[in-house]
Amino acid sequence: MRHQNFARLACFRRGMKSRLAAFAGLLAMAVLTISAAAVAESLATLRGNAIKQEASAPMMGKQVNTDLRPVRNYPEQPPTIPHKTRGYAINLQANKCLSCHSRRGVGRSQAPMVSVTHFMDRDGQILSAVTPRRYFCNQCHVPQLDARTMVDNDFIDAEALPKAKGK
Amino acid sequence: MGILSRSLMLLRLLNRPSGHFSLAFLTFGGFIAGVMFWGAFNTALEVTNTETFCISCHEMRNNVYQELRQTIHYSNRSGVRATCPDCHVPHNWTDKIARKMAATKEVWGKIFGTISTREKFQNKRLDLAMHEWARFKANDSLECRNCHEYAYMDITLQSPRAADHHERLLANGEKTCIDCHKGIAHELPDMSGVKGWN
Numbered sequence: 562m563r564h565q566n567f568a569r570l571a572c573f574r575r576g577m578k579s580r581l582a583a584f585a586g587l588l589a590m591a592v593l594t595i596s597a598a599a600v601a602e603s604l605a606t607l608r609g610n611a612i613k614q615e616a617s618a619p620m621m622g623k624q625v626n627t628d629l630r631p632v633r634n635y636p637e638q639p640p641t642i643p644h645k646t647r648g649y650a651i652n653l654q655a656n657k658c659l660s661c662h663s664r665r666g667v668g669r670s671q672a673p674m675v676s677v678t679h680f681m682d683r684d685g686q687i688l689s690a691v692t693p694r695r696y697f698c699n700q701c702h703v704p705q706l707d708a709r710t711m712v713d714n715d716f717i718d719a720e721a722l723p724k725a726k727g728k
Numbered sequence: 729m730g731i732l733s734r735s736l737m738l739l740r741l742l743n744r745p746s747g748h749f750s751l752a753f754l755t756f757g758g759f760i761a762g763v764m765f766w767g768a769f770n771t772a773l774e775v776t777n778t779e780t781f782c783i784s785c786h787e788m789r790n791n792v793y794q795e796l797r798q799t800i801h802y803s804n805r806s807g808v809r810a811t812c813p814d815c816h817v818p819h820n821w822t823d824k825i826a827r828k829m830a831a832t833k834e835v836w837g838k839i840f841g842t843i844s845t846r847e848k849f850q851n852k853r854l855d856l857a858m859h860e861w862a863r864f865k866a867n868d869s870l871e872c873r874n875c876h877e878y879a880y881m882d883i884t885l886q887s888p889r890a891a892d893h894h895e896r897l898l899a900n901g902e903k904t905c906i907d908c909h910k911g912i913a914h915e916l917p918d919m920s921g922v923k924g925w926n
Contacts, residue, residue: 626887627887627888628887628888628889644887644889645887647800648798648799648800648911648912650911650915650916653918654915654916654917654918654919655911655916655917655918655919655925656919657911659925660919660924660925663926665926666924666926669924670893671892672889
């Protein structure tokens with residue numbers, strides 16, 4: 562009898578536990594939903610529309626075309642391209658960039674020469690021309706748009722980093 | 729009767745005054761026939777000078793025309809566009825006729841399928857491009873200048889790079905448009921070994 566009672570009690574407890582867990586789960590879901598709704602109201606997403614809708618394309622930005630050499634954010638940064646590159650061919654047949662930026666091209670164009678690292682093969686051996694692994698310029702170098710940033714950028718320049726840390 | 733005596737007879741016939749037609753008929757008839765001939769000739773010439781005519785052949789429609797459609801000479805903010813003959817046929821009459829006569833070679837190419845497939849076209853692309861570059865170089869990029877003349881360029885509105893190049897190289901005639909602006913309307917051939925591309 563006692564054993565039976567114990568068994569029933571255990572059973573009741575188990576049931577209670579699972580019910581409690583389910584209740585807690587429901588509560589958590591409700592809270593989450595409410596808070597998510599609140600966040601959705603306050604936070605403007607980058608998408609700007611419901612997830613099922615096709616987003617309208619953002620306005621086409623103007624490409625920076627100043628020809629002024631941009632400051633690099635850190636020494637190893639591939640410099641960005643300060644001019645338009647519409648229709649520039651970079652393929653097996655031709656490389657429009659190199660027609661100005663190659664070693665011999667700079668004489669005609671007075672453009673900066675591609676850095677000597679681009680002439681190195683993977684063993685550090687300097688070749689006479691740009692190596693195949695550095696041939697596709699716009700893998701690293703890209704033109705810039707004169708556009709507002711969508712989110713704030715908190716990048717800190719290396720020079721300013723110690724000062725920023727001390728604050 | 730030999731060919732010689734026959735042609736002699738024809739010559740004599742042409743040399744004789746007409747016995748059947750009046751002078752007025754021959755004069756005015758000749759004039760009207762001339763006008764009609766000239767009109768027909770010019771109309772036919774102009775028909776061959778349209779983009780519709782150019783891309784009626786698959787060689788042009790599937791290759792160079794498709795490439796042109798991606799470029800600024802086909803689609804741009806102001807909606808002014810260049811059609812095939814704007815760049816590839818001189819506008820001046822004598823030059824145009826000379827180009828048209830040279831273009832009979834293209835009829836030959838069409839008949840014998842010189843560039844009838846994409847592969848054949850790609851293999852011949854450098855040759856074809858070289859011809860066009862040479863033509864532009866020889867006439868000082870005349871077809872470019874029909875729209876883009878240095879005298880009317882406002883250098884101050886150009887990017888510093890463009891302004892520098894145009895002032896330094898174009899103004900004194902050291903270079904002409906095509907020397908730098910290759911591949912602006914079509915894909916480029918293999919440029920290894922082409923001057924200015926090394």
